Amino acid sequence: MNINFYNMKYKMTCADVKGLPETEVPEIVISGRSNAGKSSLINALANTNKLARVSGKPGKTREIIYFDLDGKALVADLPGYGYSAASKEVTAKFSDLCDNYFRCGRKISLVLFLMDIRRTPSEEDVGMLDFLNHAGIPYIIVFTKCDKFSAAELRKQLSSLSEFFDFDNNAEVFAVSSKDKKGINDLKSAISDILGNI
Numbered sequence: 001m002n003i004n005f006y007n008m009k010y011k012m013t014c015a016d017v018k019g020l021p022e023t024e025v026p027e028i029v030i031s032g033r034s035n036a037g038k039s040s041l042i043n044a045l046a047n048t049n050k051l052a053r054v055s056g057k058p059g060k061t062r063e064i065i066y067f068d069l070d071g072k073a074l075v076a077d078l079p080g081y082g083y084s085a086a087s088k089e090v091t092a093k094f095s096d097l098c099d100n101y102f103r104c105g106r107k108i109s110l111v112l113f114l115m116d117i118r119r120t121p122s123e124e125d126v127g128m129l130d131f132l133n134h135a136g137i138p139y140i141i142v143f144t145k146c147d148k149f150s151a152a153e154l155r156k157q158l159s160s161l162s163e164f165f166d167f168d169n170n171a172e173v174f175a176v177s178s179k180d181k182k183g184i185n186d187l188k189s190a191i192s193d194i195l196g197n198i
């Protein structure tokens with residue numbers, strides 16, 4: 001499918017799954033722990049730094065933020081999990097929102113599952129992958145912030161991570177940088193191909 005990623009626009013913000021938008025187009029979800037680079041990736045895909053709010057402090061995205069992708073898909077920027085600096089109450093509210101989102105029976109066409117390439121996957125990361133595998137939701141694994149590594153370090157880290165995850169279901173794996181845009185075009189092609197096959 002031919003998708004113009006530059007034509008990405010803010011659509012709406014949802015604090016509750018009851019307010020999720022009705023849609024005729026496929027839904028792409030960006031998921032991952034807090035600070036993994038979800039909002040930055042949306043900006044990198046759209047080639048802007050103004051669309052999604054990015055912050056050095058974890059816990060920036062606190063609601064589900066929807067973007068319209070070229071009239072062909074909705075993109076949902078989820079709050080990150082594992083945000084320990086927030087109060088228990090706030091943390092519970094975010095994770096409830098994500099849990100409810102994934103359990104509300106909404107049709108999800110594709111999850112971009114993000115992990116910071118430098119970090120050891122957390123229990124929550126592994127739990128999320130398990131959930132996606134069991135629920136049969138299509139996903140792509142996206143390792144972020146690859147500009148932090150040299151090419152040799154990157155290869156080494158990817159191989160140790162692949163042992164860790166055993167990359168179930170032959171999921172596609174991408175290594176990207178929203179900062180220097182490495183891997184972003186390949187990721188766009190993969191998203192376009194998957195949407196074209198729905």
Ligand SMILES: Nc1nc2c(ncn2[C@@H]2O[C@H](COP(=O)(O)OP(=O)(O)OP(=O)(O)O)[C@@H](O)[C@H]2O)c(=O)[nH]1
Pocket residue numbers: 032033034035036037038039040041053054055056057058059060061062078079080081144145146147148176177178179180
């Ligand atoms: N070097 C580098 N930094 C990045 C990259 N992507 C994101 N960051 C930084 O990582 C921090 C978190 O980025 P966000 O995009 O806000 O992360 P998020 O996953 O949306 O975080 P929450 O909304 O809190 O869940 C910011 O300081 C970004 O500038 C990248 O590719 N390279």
Ligand SMILES: [Mg+2]
Pocket residue numbers: 038039040053054060061077078080
């Ligand atoms: Mg965010």
